[in-house]
Amino acid sequence: MSQAKAFDEMSGLDGEIRAPYAEIARWLRDTPRELLYRKRQEAEMLFRRIGITFAVYGEGGDPERLIPFDLIPRIIARSEWEVLAGGLRQRVRALNLFLADIYAKQEILRAVKVPADLILGNELLRPEMKDFVPPGGIYTHICGIDVVRTGPEDFYVLEDNCRTPSGVSYMLENREAMLRLFPRLCARHRLAPISRYPEELLTTLKAAAPASCKGEPTVVILTPGPYNSAYYEHCFLADEMGVEVVEGADLFVQEKVVYMRTTAGPKRVDVIYRRIDDEYLDPEAFLPDSMLGVPGLMAAYRAGNVALANAPGCGIADDKAIYPYVPDMIRFYLNEEPLIGNVPTHLCEREEDRKYVLANLDKLVVKLTKGSGGYGMMVGPHATAEMREEFRKRIIANPGNYIAQPTLALSTVPTVAEQGVAPRHVDLRPFVLTSGEEIRIVPGGLTRVALREGSLVVNSSQGGGTKDTWVLDDALVEAVTAELGMGQAQANGRG
Amino acid sequence: MLSRTAECLFWLARYAERAANVARGLSVAYRMDGIVGQAGGEAEEWRALLTASGGEAGFHRKYETVTPDAVVHWLVHDTDNPSGILACFEAARHNARTVRTALTVDMWESLNDSWNHLRTLPPEATEGEKLPDFLSWVRSRVMLFNGAAADTMLRQEAWRFVHLGTMLERADNTARLCDVRHHQLSPAADGASEYVHWQAALRSVSALRAYHWVYRERLDPKRIVDLMILRPELPRSLVACYGEVLETLEGIAVGQGGRRGECHRLAGEIHARLRYGRLDAIFEQGLHDFLTEMIGLTARLGSEIESFYIRG
Known part of the structure; x- marks a missing residue:
């Protein structure tokens, strides 16, 4: 799979421009590179000025860093988005039902859909939550689901983030930056607005009140x-x-x-x-x-x-060792087939899986089950022989701490690189808000991009950047104009 | 408002004001250096500045002798000095970042831009003849911040804690600057030799022109003391600052339905002494004595404000 050519979201596999990107392709053709570089500097100044930084203390260097912002938007057609959003709703519903079950009757364990020892011996299970029902019965009110794409119709969930997912401010600020830097380009598209996210979040939080x-x-x-x-x-x-x-x-x-x-x-x-x-x-x-x-x-x-959002103990639902069972949760609780699939995952704890993983370290991505932020992972095809040997030893020593997945050819999107515009791998983190029966998702999410050529690691702590994510909305012609007006009002009067 | 937010706003404003005050003091010392330097009295001026900044002990732990370069370094760059210009901006910006949501964009950007500029400032940028430009830049940045606060903040509690910090710091600064020159400002001082010091005292609170407008007379130490302490027209006089402190504390109390404590009483007492006190009585008590008492009362008021609104 690692050898497969990646699907480019603008030019597909065959180099023909895909419809949602028609206007972007034209714009890229007509825009001198110097202008892009200048705009990139302008964007950086904008972010520095507003103070949109992430703090990295204790590593030396600048303690307040910018996450690189790429100017070329990532586009998702409305029809694609609808499919994706349906899958996300379904998944988060199942995750909440799973949490409610695990902290109460544990029916899913009795039905042996998830191995009991994976749950009961897990340090992410919070005994403090046993037999306690949070207000409204919701555990993960704010959920970030990491999605990757490998083809025109092929979306996969790479990871669930049920605890305290971050990044939504970048989703919102990236849009503000695009509206300021390229107002006409934005206006030529019909962008589904995202600026109501904070309102939706507040509604969700208020609904969680005890x-x-x-x-x-x-x-x-x-x-x-x-x-x-x-x-x-x-x-x-x-x-x-x-x-x-x-x-x-x-x-x-x-x-x-x-x-x-x-x-x-x-x-x-x-x-x-x-x-x-x-x-x-x-x-x-x-x-x-x-x-x-x-x-x-x-x-x-x-x-x-008092209500806590998210509830304590949500980690048991997004543990990487539990992740392979989410499709089964969907079937068990909702009696539905998953609308978005998982990436096939090998649990090193299972002997058969472990054998396969150890024999194919050069093809797989190995991850720590408790890791996050791109730390403690190895991308097999890009790793040195020493690194692979190191991971072999670690897996043998602590098999339960590791999972492995095939190295997916993540889709690429044109990105401003040092030598002009070039394809770079991306993922997507949409944010799913749950209150009672209602699930809210603003169209889009945070697109993270691996800025180094060929790299598949998009985490900001590992040199990743971000892009604005556009869901093109045919129904909301006026939306972008409205959002433009709003963007300016915020720029002038926030505070 | 969150107590911690009030605390950060209060200190943010104090640090910003302190940075500008240190810059004012340095400008005066730099100028005096040019005037009295040749006469061999140069160290005196820089020593006075150190005393006024309250960091004399800290300075002597690090530097052997009082030289202009050492004092400039200590008061501008040295982050071991909590009242140094860089340290003040660092502290102000840290407080601002902590309570960003309580600031307006204009306030935040004025501070953040200053901080971004300062943290990449090479030490040469304040050397020799470049110093005055740098100092006026510092003053203008603080004025921009104060202007942003005055022009853009809602007149609610957040604004009042910012204003309270500015005014309390300003009162403290005026008292200290007046105090380091209490010898030259005593009625017995000799006009011919002290004239430059009188000018310097006025310049250090940006009041040389103001003096002429208020009195239309030649410089005289009694009038200078009158102006710096008792004249409400001068925005940096003690009585003017305390007028603002009192009014601001009242505003907070009224906003909270009349909740008051010791800090309100004490502010009223200090203001009344300044508002209704006589100049002669100050000299009878002794200028130095009076000012030492004022500096002590200002510190006490600061801690009363904290214990009522922040730790209460």
Whole structure:
């Protein structure tokens, strides 16, 4: 599979321009490269100025880095999007049902659709959540599903992110940047608008309020603080929703009720969109030396006095070792066939799989089951013999920690490279919001692009960049004009 | 408003104001260097500046002698000095980043641009004759920030904590600058030899022209003290700053339905002393004594504000 030529989203496999990209192809043909490079500099200045950076402390170098932004948008036709969105809704519904089941009756284990030892011995299973139903029965309110494409009709889910997925601020800021840098190009397309995401998020969070909350719920975002890599995003979302962004020390619990410290005294908090990991949420329930959390938070949560989004314990649904079973979850809970498939995955823990993996290390991508951010992974065809040997040893020592997948020929999109415009591999992270029966997805998501030639690793921590993602909307002719107007209003008056 | 947000806004404004005040002080010292330098009194001026900045002890731990270069380095570049210009911008920007959502875009961008410029600033950029340009750049950046705050912030609590920080820092600065020249400003001072110091005192609070407009008389130490401490027309006088402090604290209290504490009482007391105090009484007490007391009261008010609104 690694030898296969990648599907290019603009020129397909045969070099013929695909319909959604017709206008982009024309624009690329008519735009001098110098102009693109100049616009790229302009974009960088824009991002620096607004302060859209991700913080990398403790690695040396600039502690506040820019994620490279590529000017050429990634386009998805409305018809393609509808299929994708249907698959995402289905998948997230199943993931929420799975979580509700795992923390209650565990019917899926009794039906032996998922091996019990994979769940029960898993450190991501939170005993604190056992037999507790979160408000509305929803566990993962904000879910980021990583999708890859290998052909015109071929989409696969690469990874589920059910805990605290980030990146949505880049989705929104990339659109703002495109509207500022290339207003006419945007206007010539009918872009499905995405700017209502913060509103949808706030609606989702308010709907998650516990039954004990009377009146308008007070929502806050809980951040680990300015040293966290996604701090910009936490502030951005708070700003867009008009809610406070708080650190652990700003909150306290009294008689199982959560308050924030304000200049006018304590104020009750009803919903916490937490962007800190489970282990750090509450030193009384999890890591006792956590300085980031709020003592007593879990007790308040279990007493039904506050909602947490996402619920603790969601990691059990997006563990890479559980991932191969998601299609079975869809069948088990929904009685439906999966609309988007998984990438075939080998669990090194299974002897048969392990044998195959060890014999084919030069063809496979090996990942840590608990890893993320592109750390602890090896792309077999691009790895040196020493690296492969190293991974062989690691897999044999701890087979349960590793999975392997075929090296997919991820689709490519034209990208501004050092030597002109060239195809680069991409993936897509749409954001799925769940409240009660309703699931909201703004059309698009964050497109991540591997900027190095041939590279398949799109993570920002590994030199990846981002692109604006356009879902072309035939039905909403006025949308782009509306969004243009809005983009300017934000540029002038945010704050 | 979140207590931590109030704290960050308050300190953000204090650090920005402090950076500009240090720049003002350095400009005056640089100028004095040109005037009295030849007479051999140069170190005196730089030493006075160190005292006013409150970092004398820290300076002597790192540098052996007070030379213009050492003082400039300490007050501009040295991040061991929490009141150095770079350190102030770093701290202001860190506070701003922490509470971005409470700032307007214009405030954030003015600070962030300054910080982006400063962090790539080569040390040569403040050497020798380049120093005055750099210092006026610092002052203009802080004025831009203050202007952005005044022009774009909603007149709600966030604005009041910013304004409170600016005014309290400014009051402290004026008291300190006046104090380091209390000898030259005492009524017994000899006009001929102290004239340049009088000018310097006024320049350090950007008030030389203002003096002429208010008094239309030649420079006189009593009037200078009157202007710097008791005249409400001068925006950097102690009484003017405390007028703003009091009004701002009242605004916060009214916004919260009348909730008040010790900080409100203390601010009222300090303001009343300045508003209704007599110049002669200050000299009877002793200028240095009076100013030391004011500096102490300002510090106490700062901690009362924190204990009521931030740690309360």
